[in-house]
Each structure stands twice: as C-alpha cells, then as structure tokens.
Amino acid sequence: MRERLDLLRLFRYAGPAVSIALTVMVLIDAVVPAGIAIAVQELVAADGRSALAPVLLMSGVVLAGQLALAFRLPVGRLAADRIDGAHRTRIAALVMGVPTVDVAERQDVQDRVKTTTAEPRDWVDRTSGDGAVSQLELAGHAVGMASSAAVLAWWSWWLVPATVIPAVCFRMMHGRQWVRHFRIWVEGVLYHRRWKYWGEIATTPAAGRELRVFGAGEWLLGHYTRDMRTHVDPVWEDDRLVLRRLWLALLLPLAGCTAAFTWVALGTAAGQGSVALEVAVVTAAWSVFSVAIRTDDVISLEGARPVRRAAGELERINPEPIPLRAHAETGGADPRADRFGEPPASPPPLLRFEDVRFGYPGRQALNGVDLEIRPGESLALVGLNGAGKSTLTKLLAGLYRPDSGRILADGTDIADIPDWQSRLSVVFQDFLKYPLSLRDNITLGAADPELLSDVVRDAGLVPVVSRLSGGYDTPLSRSRTAGVDLSGGQWQQVALARALYATRRGARILVLDEPTAHLDVRTEHDLFQRLPDLTEGISVVLISHRLSTVRQADRIVLLDGGRITESGTHEELMAEGGQYAAMYALQARRFSQGYDDRLDEGDLA
Numbered sequence: 066m067r068e069r070l071d072l073l074r075l076f077r078y079a080g081p082a083v084s085i086a087l088t089v090m091v092l093i094d095a096v097v098p099a100g101i102a103i104a105v106q107e108l109v110a111a112d113g114r115s116a117l118a119p120v121l122l123m124s125g126v127v128l129a130g131q132l133a134l135a136f137r138l139p140v141g142r143l144a145a146d147r148i149d150g151a152h153r154t155r156i157a158a159l160v161m162g163v164p165t166v167d168v169a170e171r172q173d174v175q176d177r178v179k180t181t182t183a184e185p186r187d188w189v190d191r192t193s194g195d196g197a198v199s200q201l202e203l204a205g206h207a208v209g210m211a212s213s214a215a216v217l218a219w220w221s222w223w224l225v226p227a228t229v230i231p232a233v234c235f236r237m238m239h240g241r242q243w244v245r246h247f248r249i250w251v252e253g254v255l256y257h258r259r260w261k262y263w264g265e266i267a268t269t270p271a272a273g274r275e276l277r278v279f280g281a282g283e284w285l286l287g288h289y290t291r292d293m294r295t296h297v298d299p300v301w302e303d304d305r306l307v308l309r310r311l312w313l314a315l316l317l318p319l320a321g322c323t324a325a326f327t328w329v330a331l332g333t334a335a336g337q338g339s340v341a342l343e344v345a346v347v348t349a350a351w352s353v354f355s356v357a358i359r360t361d362d363v364i365s366l367e368g369a370r371p372v373r374r375a376a377g378e379l380e381r382i383n384p385e386p387i388p389l390r391a392h393a394e395t396g397g398a399d400p401r402a403d404r405f406g407e408p409p410a411s412p413p414p415l416l417r418f419e420d421v422r423f424g425y426p427g428r429q430a431l432n433g434v435d436l437e438i439r440p441g442e443s444l445a446l447v448g449l450n451g452a453g454k455s456t457l458t459k460l461l462a463g464l465y466r467p468d469s470g471r472i473l474a475d476g477t478d479i480a481d482i483p484d485w486q487s488r489l490s491v492v493f494q495d496f497l498k499y500p501l502s503l504r505d506n507i508t509l510g511a512a513d514p515e516l517l518s519d520v521v522r523d524a525g526l527v528p529v530v531s532r533l534s535g536g537y538d539t540p541l542s543r544s545r546t547a548g549v550d551l552s553g554g555q556w557q558q559v560a561l562a563r564a565l566y567a568t569r570r571g572a573r574i575l576v577l578d579e580p581t582a583h584l585d586v587r588t589e590h591d592l593f594q595r596l597p598d599l600t601e602g603i604s605v606v607l608i609s610h611r612l613s614t615v616r617q618a619d620r621i622v623l624l625d626g627g628r629i630t631e632s633g634t635h636e637e638l639m640a641e642g643g644q645y646a647a648m649y650a651l652q653a654r655r656f657s658q659g660y661d662d663r664l665d666e667g668d669l670a
C-alpha cells in the first residue's frame with residue numbers, strides 16, 4: 066500500500082492541471098458502465114412519449130465516456146513523461162551530487178542507475194510515470210466497481226457479494242500469476258542484458274567492421290541465441306502455465322455473473338422487478354466482471370518496483386543531489402544558466418600533497434606522494450604508463466579522496482573546501498565530446514561572447530570555426546541536423562578551449578592531461594610556445610609523454626610506481642643523469658630517426 070501511495074505522490078511532478086484532468090477522465094471512464102446501466106434501465110422503462118430524457122442521458126454518458134477514453138491516453142502519457150523527466154533529473158542530480166567519482170564508478174551504483182533510468186522496451190519494464198498513472202487507474206477501477214455494485218444493490222444487496230467477491234478473488238489470483246511471471250523475468254535479467262548487448266554490437270557499424278574481418282558473425286549469434294534462450298525459455302514456459310490456469314481462474318467471476326444473471330432472470334419471470342431493471346442489473350454485473358479482469362495495474366506496479374527500489378537505494382547512497390535551478394514542476398534544469406559566479410580575484414593557492422596514498426580496488430596507484438605546487442607554477446608530471454600521473458591529478462581535482470595523507474590548498478584540506486572543484490579546470494585524457502553546438506561544447510552554459518572568441522583563438526580553433534557553416538552554433542555531431550564531426554585533434558582543441566574558458570571565468574589551477582596527444586606536431590609546438598602567456602597567473606599541472614613539450618615547465622616531476630623519484634628543472638634532471646635524462650635522450654634519438662617519440666616500459670628495459 067505504501068508503494069502505491071508513493072507512486073501517487075509522484076503526481077506532484079505532473080503538474081496540477083494535468084493531474085486533475087487525468088483524474089477527471091479516469092473517474093468519468095470508471096462510472097460510465099454504471100451510467101449506461103441506469104440509462105438503459107430508463108430507456109427500457111420509458112414508453113414512446115417520455116423517451117427524450119433517457120435518450121439524452123444515454124447520449125451524454127456515451128459521449129462523456131468516449132471523450133474521456135480519447136483524452137485519457139495522451140494526458141496519461143504526458144503525466145507519465147513529466148514524472149519520468151523529473152525522476153531521471155533527480156537521479157542525474159543525485160549521481161552528480163557526489164563530488165568524487167568513486168561512488169559513480171561502483172558496479173552496484175551503475176547497475177542501480179541503469180535499472181532506475183531504463184527505457185521501457187520490454188513488456189515487463191515500467192517507469193515511475195507508468196507506475197503512477199496505473200495507480201490512478203487502479204483507483205478508477207475501484208470507483209467503477211463500487212458504482213456498478215451500487216446499481217446491483219438496487220435489485221438485491223446479495224448480488225454485490227455474489228459478483229464482487231469472485232471478481233476480486235480472480236484479480237488476486239491472476240495478479241499473483243503476473244507477479245510470479247514478472248519475477249521469473251527479473252531473475253534472468255542478467256542474460257537479458259547480455260543478449261541485448263550481443264544484439265547491439267551485431268548492428269553497430271564500428272563493431273560490425275571487426276566482426277566481419279574476424280568472421281565472427283556466427284560466434285556472436287551463438288552467444289546471442291544462447292543468452293536469449295536462457296532468459297526467455299522459463300518466461301515462455303510460465304506464459305503457457307498462465308494461459309492454462311487462466312481458464313480455471315476465469316470460472317470464478319463467470320460463476321458469480323451467471324448466478325446473478327440467473328437469479329435476476331428468475332426474479333423477473335416471477336414478476337419481481339421489471340425487465341428494465343433486469344437489463345440494468347445485467348449491464349452492471351458485466352461491468353464488475355470487466356473491471357475485475359483488468360490486471361494491468363499489477364504489471365505496472367511490479368514493473369515500476371525495481372525502478373523505485375533502485376532510486377530509493379541511490380537516495381540512501383547520496384541524499385544530497387546537486388542543487389538545480391529547476392523548473393520545479395517538470396524537474397527540468399536550465400542549460401543556459403551561468404555556472405560561474407563572479408571570477409575570484411584571488412591568486413592560485415599553494416598546493417601541498419602530504420604523504421598521499423591511494424589505491425583503486427585491487428590496485429595501489431599512489432604510494433606516499435609528497436609534493437608542493439607553488440602559486441602560478443607550471444609543473445610537469447612525467448612517467449611511464451600506469452605510473453600514477455592521472456590518478457594524482459584526479460585526487461587534486463577532488464574526484465577521489467586519498468586513502469591516507471592530505472592535499473592542502475593554502476593550508477586547508479581540499480576535502481573541506483566546498484567549492485574546490487570550481488577552482489580547477491581540466492583537460493582530461495578522455496575528455497567529453499558533447500553532441501551540442503561548438504559554443505555549448507566550450508562554455509557548458511551561458512556564454513560570454515568576448516571570452517568565447519578569445520579562447521577559440523587561443524586554442525587555435527579560428528580556422529576550424531571559419532569552415533563551420535553555422536559558426537559557433539554548428540552542432541558537433543553527425544546525428545544532428547546540419548551537424549559535423551571534428552577530427553581527433555580538433556576535438557582536443559575544443560577541450561582545451563573549454564578548459565581555458567573556465568580559467569578566464571575564475572579557475573586558478575589548470576590540469577592538462579596529455580592535452581596535445583592528437584595534435585599534429587606544428588599545432589602542438591605552436592600551442593606550447595603560447596602556453597606560458599595563456600596561463601599567466603594560473604598554476605598549471607601538465608602531463609605529457611612527449612618530453613620535448615615539458616622541458617620549459619618550471620619544474621618536472623617524475624613518477625614511478627606511484628612515487629616521486631625525481632624532481633627539478635629540465636636542466637637539473639638532465640644533469641642528474643637519472644631516469645628522466647635516459648627517457649629524454651631516448652626520445653630525442655628516436656625523434657631524430659623519424660620514430661614516434663613516445664616511450665613505453667619496454668624501451669627502457
């Protein structure tokens with residue numbers, strides 16, 4: 066019952082007008098059978114002269130019923146969509162509300178997010194909105210049954226239990242069958258996800274290329290059918306069982322109706338009551354029966370249950386969603402809102418890592434890092450793959466918390482600085498490519514036109530913008546009308562422009578994780594020449610495998626196995642003759658021989 070009430074409470078997201086309109090339509094639809102029963106009785110009872118009122122009553126009931134029927138579906142859909150929109154916004158806000166990413170990376174959290182935001186593609190899947198609308202319809206069924214029962218009581222009170230009790234028993238039996246059926250489906254949902262996955266990659270162009278070249282089509286279809294049968298065979302088996310038992314269950318309300326019909330017919334034959342009343346009673350008994358066999362609300366409740374449960378669990382994991390400047394009614398947020406406040410005039414802070422240790426599940430990444438980054442300093446992090454460079458910057462960005470040790474900004478632990486992340490700007494290795502306009506990709510919100518053109522120039526994007534037919538408004542996605550895709554290097558310039566834009570709006574620390582990995586040598590060289598000017602007054606942490614690009618950094622730090630093993634200027638480290646010097650010399654030699662100058666572990670063995 067609590068679940069049903071919870072679902073009904075979701076109507077606050079549908080808006081009052083839509084909720085009221087839907088309730089009225091559901092109620093009209095519910096009382097139409099009883100109305101028809103009364104109108105029929107009046108019609109049959111009327112003689113030729115006095116038939117006008119019953120005909121008008123009948124027409125009114127039928128018209129009202131048809132209108133309610135016609136509008137109920139679209140209005141119900143609108144209500145469900147609004148509820149679902151608010152529900153999914155809430156889930157996104159909850160997940161985004163955790164400042165670190167370790168929670169969002171957890172498999173159990175990912176599973177819950179998937180469950181609670183799934184699109185209903187299968188007959189058992191239902192959204193929160195579907196569940197809420199079905200609860201209103203259930204209330205309508207109850208009103209319908211009660212109004213028809215009132216007509217039956219008009220003839221004889223005992224007709225009510227005779228028809229309603231078998232009908233309710235049937236509902237319970239049939240409902241229980243659906244619940245069992247649903248659980249069988251859910252038990253195999255892992256296989257369901259797998260065969261959906263195989264189906265998706267079978268039809269995806271990128272995967273299709275590889276599958277064709279390797280001749281792996283039959284292998285894939287084998288997995289597809291095996292996982293599908295593992296999931297659906299028990300479901301189909303239960304389908305057959307439901308159908309066999311349906312006949313038995315149907316006997317209950319049929320028996321109730323038959324007894325009522327017979328009793329009324331015998332009574333009329335014996336001169337008790339009129340034919341008109343008999344017709345009304347028969348119509349009402351039919352209505353009780355037809356309401357009883359509608360068990361779609363059971364399916365909707367069961368279908369929405371995992372969605373609601375997963376949402377509840379996510380609420381418990383993080384009860385603090387990010388605050389949204391939301392349109393409360395629909396749960397929407399404004400994508401044009403300015404996410405920056407007034408740019409702070411303060412200089413970058415003194416950053417200090419104190420014996421920082423951090424591990425991913427099953428893998429230690431940082432093993433006691435002590436590091437200081439002075440305000441305005443440019444610091445390069447170098448090291449082989451897996452040394453812990455990106456992890457260090459993710460800890461600095463507050464995306465993970467150290468397992469032990471502290472990261473301080475001007476003496477305060479960054480975990481205690483509420484708006485810490487707004488002070489940083491980052492180009493991640495795996496930066497995002499939003500299927501939005503160039504402008505939105507850079508500003509991620511309200512755009513300051515002057516700053517926008519500045520960072521476009523600084524990121525070297527002017528030639529790209531001049532070729533875009535829609536300029537800044539061109540969607541950067543082929544799937545959008547008049548959309549285009551950019552090359553890997555151009556996308557990287559967009560990510561750089563995004564990071565520079567944030568620094569112009571107040572971020573005082575810029576983290577660049579391989580920001581030029583996709584750029585051609587000339588563009589990269591050009592960018593690094595200008596980088597000191599572009600980042601004046603900002604602390605920069607730069608990760609790069611191409612050591613020629615880091616030599617001008619104020620300081621270079623070499624990470625090895627999650628520890629800092631060397632630190633100094635390029636000249637100092639070269640003079641030291643350690644691992645950095647060896648890596649640099651090897652890269653320089655390879656570059657002069659025309660090879661890629663990146664190194665991996667084997668090169669230094």
Ligand SMILES: Nc1ncnc2c1ncn2[C@@H]1O[C@H](COP(=O)(O)OP(=O)(O)OP(=O)(O)O)[C@@H](O)[C@H]1O
Binds near residue numbers: 426428430449452
């Ligand atoms: N999300 C994660 N879950 C589990 N392990 C991870 C995760 N991210 C990184 N690691 C592991 O932590 C270690 C450090 O990774 P990190 O990405 O910090 O290295 P890196 O020095 O930046 O490497 P690269 O130069 O290849 O980018 C690696 O062994 C990596 O496999």
